[in-house]
Amino acid sequence: MKIGVLGTGMVGTAIATKLVSAGHEVRMGSRSRDNPKAKEWVEKAGRGASQGAFADAAAFGEIAFNCTAGAASLEVLQAAGAANLRGKILVDVANPLDFSRGMPPSLFAGNTDSLGERIQAAFPDAKVVKTLNTVNASVMIDPGRVRGDSDVFVCGNDAGAKAEVTRILTKDFGWKNVIDLGDITAARGTESYLLLWLRLWGALNTADLNIHVVH
Amino acid sequence: MKIGVLGTGMVGTAIATKLVSAGHEVRMGSRSRDNPKAKEWVEKAGRGASQGAFADAAAFGEIAFNCTAGAASLEVLQAAGAANLRGKILVDVANPLDFSRGMPPSLFAGNTDSLGERIQAAFPDAKVVKTLNTVNASVMIDPGRVRGDSDVFVCGNDAGAKAEVTRILTKDFGWKNVIDLGDITAARGTESYLLLWLRLWGALNTADLNIHVVH
Numbered sequence: 350m351k352i353g354v355l356g357t358g359m360v361g362t363a364i365a366t367k368l369v370s371a372g373h374e375v376r377m378g379s380r381s382r383d384n385p386k387a388k389e390w391v392e393k394a395g396r397g398a399s400q401g402a403f404a405d406a407a408a409f410g411e412i413a414f415n416c417t418a419g420a421a422s423l424e425v426l427q428a429a430g431a432a433n434l435r436g437k438i439l440v441d442v443a444n445p446l447d448f449s450r451g452m453p454p455s456l457f458a459g460n461t462d463s464l465g466e467r468i469q470a471a472f473p474d475a476k477v478v479k480t481l482n483t484v485n486a487s488v489m490i491d492p493g494r495v496r497g498d499s500d501v502f503v504c505g506n507d508a509g510a511k512a513e514v515t516r517i518l519t520k521d522f523g524w525k526n527v528i529d530l531g532d533i534t535a536a537r538g539t540e541s542y543l544l545l546w547l548r549l550w551g552a553l554n555t556a557d558l559n560i561h562v563v564h
Numbered sequence: 565m566k567i568g569v570l571g572t573g574m575v576g577t578a579i580a581t582k583l584v585s586a587g588h589e590v591r592m593g594s595r596s597r598d599n600p601k602a603k604e605w606v607e608k609a610g611r612g613a614s615q616g617a618f619a620d621a622a623a624f625g626e627i628a629f630n631c632t633a634g635a636a637s638l639e640v641l642q643a644a645g646a647a648n649l650r651g652k653i654l655v656d657v658a659n660p661l662d663f664s665r666g667m668p669p670s671l672f673a674g675n676t677d678s679l680g681e682r683i684q685a686a687f688p689d690a691k692v693v694k695t696l697n698t699v700n701a702s703v704m705i706d707p708g709r710v711r712g713d714s715d716v717f718v719c720g721n722d723a724g725a726k727a728e729v730t731r732i733l734t735k736d737f738g739w740k741n742v743i744d745l746g747d748i749t750a751a752r753g754t755e756s757y758l759l760l761w762l763r764l765w766g767a768l769n770t771a772d773l774n775i776h777v778v779h
Binding site for chain 1: 665670671674675676710711712713714719743744745746750752753754756757759760761762763764766767768770772773774775776777778779
């Protein structure tokens with residue numbers, strides 16, 4: 350499958366690398382067409398990897414992953430272009446982190462609104478699926494890094510899009526437990542959870558952590 | 565130990581009943597001295613159970629549990645009286661739920677502030693420990709209701725108070741895993757988690773649920 354990955358940071362690099370190793374053709378998108386980090390990634394990732402501007406990556410992909418910082422996501426997606434995202438699955442893994450008050454960060458959305466909802470509202474013709482934002486980049490693509498069963502969540506308004514993303518999560522990323530939380534408003538739940546995640550990180554002294562839901 | 569339980573709802577009744585059955589003397593506090601639910605509870609709970617106004621319960625207890633609705637908690641604690649809480653452990657199990665926008669509720673604190681912090685700020689001479697607010701009343705006092713290991717959190721500014729509350733959680737309530745998240749500002753994490761908990765409730769169709777942290 351052809352996949353566009355927007356963002357060249359830890360999350361974008363981890364996801365793009367994993368998708369290439371799973372056999373997908375992946376174009377990493379960044380602000381410019383000659384981003385040094387994107388070029389370095391293409392060289393390392395090898396066959397199936399390419400890079401370009403945000404719009405190039407979005408146009409290339411049958412699916413796009415938003416791996417940008419939450420505060421920049423809407424602007425980046427505008428640069429990627431609504432026409433390039435129309436009818437496609439847009440996997441949103443970003444978090445609405447607000448570092449303006451220092452550490453630990455707070456959130457600029459999550460209670461009565463969420464970044465996932467804002468993206469869906471701004472791009473009504475894309476099928477936004479929120480997922481993976483509850484773990485760090487390492488665990489996203491290697492859930493076995495944490496000991497014992499743990500879970501990842503999906504939410505979004507399109508059932509088919511969630512099913513396709515769930516296939517990628519299980520088949521390509523190795524997730525065994527994918528919990529469907531419902532429509533995109535459930536992003537309020539997974540984004541707000543970050544405030545607990547940050548405290549767990551502090552208490553456990555590792556960011557390689559996750560939760561398993563039991564009932 | 566003498567314990568005051570503020571609140572006559574499901575949470576207050578569950579906790580007060582469990583504490584009596586564990587051998588503590590428990591006074592349930594409510595707005596009036598002749599609250600029918602409190603009187604009914606005293607009859608059912610039997611030896612060790614008594615009831616009175618909020619101030620009676622707070623004065624009686626060496627420890628107090630805040631089991632009131634989050635929106636009412638500060639007013640109830642004012643009625644209980646700062647002098648009656650001075651130097652004591654105040655276990656806060658309330659959540660800052662805001663039902664004004666309908667269901668699911670949002671939160672009136674949790675991002676850059678928390679109910680736990682507001683209570684600690686309003687009662688600086690009490691030792692506030694936030695705990696148990698991440699599970700429903702049934703699971704609070706019977707963690708075995710969910711299958712498999714799951715965790716409960718404590719946070720607060722007084723290490724001795726957290727140790728004493730942890731003893732009650734493990735010895736009296738049956739919790740095996742108590743995670744100390746740090747000072748009372750960590751209540752932002754456990755309170756914000758409610759927004760995920762509400763979605764899990766919807767997705768799993770049961771409120772008898774919890775999470776286990778793995779790393």
